[in-house]
Amino acid sequence: MTPETLPDFDPALDLVLQRDLAAPREVLYECWTTPEHLIHWFVPKPHRVTACHLDVRVGGACNTTFDVEGTVMENKGVYLEVVPNERLVFTDAYSEGWKPAAEPFMTAILTFEDLGAGRTRYTAVARHRNAETARQHAEMGFHDGWGTVASQLEAYAQGLGR
Amino acid sequence: MTPETLPDFDPALDLVLQRDLAAPREVLYECWTTPEHLIHWFVPKPHRVTACHLDVRVGGACNTTFDVEGTVMENKGVYLEVVPNERLVFTDAYSEGWKPAAEPFMTAILTFEDLGAGRTRYTAVARHRNAETARQHAEMGFHDGWGTVASQLEAYAQGLGR
16 A cells, blocks of 8 residues: 555545555554553653543543643644554544544544564555645645654654563 | 423423334334334435435444435434433534534424323434524424324334334
8 A cells, every 4th residue: 555545545635645664553553552661662752741631542631731932832632443453543623522623634544554573564654634734734734744753653652672 | 391391491492302202212212213114104205315324332433314206315423422222322423533514504402202001202303503503494394204203203103113
């Protein structure tokens, strides 16, 4: 699977990052779904995750708080789909209790494909509700940001020594 | 449970219809989740459902087409939560494949509570992303419309003779 052959890929609405990471998918999935792990790699350094509440089930909270150069950013969301070790879908279009957000930003679809030998094809699709939001996300630095975070995730996962 | 005590009820954003129906919740749930049943009661008569595709799983399609006095209305959505016989959550905020809608209208949370003796407390909450959309839905006749549909559902379910 390449970004161009992703199911339903829409270049006007979707941004994609795909990377082969030198860590098993079970470990990457654990890093994505465990607050104690997530805080160490989830935002490009030196920015920091200062709070994280994850209730990893459909409709459960996926909330994080960042400190970006002294500015606190609260992100509330929910999981839409949870397939352990394989796939996670989450969005800010809802907060817990299926409360719709007034202006949703994106829906993220993550897939973890086992490449064997402890390697994983990691694909993150950020799907947007209109072209303007997708463009805005691209200009905010989606590719650099999510790329940096993928490298941080890989290094952190390797450091767990599994 | 009354509308006022619904979890997270927000009078500015949520519209609620609650009715005690003289039919078992298993039958009502089946009517909601089976196209051959749904087409008979889902819109106030004489309007008609002319097509219906339901894939009753999280992320599966919940698509219906209405004929309202010759005007065809296509409604695409997905299920967000599926608890057989108890609870259904669906929305037009996504179409199948987690494609976000540009301008979502509502998220519906249905609960079916067993009252014993073949009766069910049926609660439909329509949750909106802003007060303007909720007001618009109320003015479109949410309470009358969903009330009529609840009566049609009850009569249809009773006619199944279960």
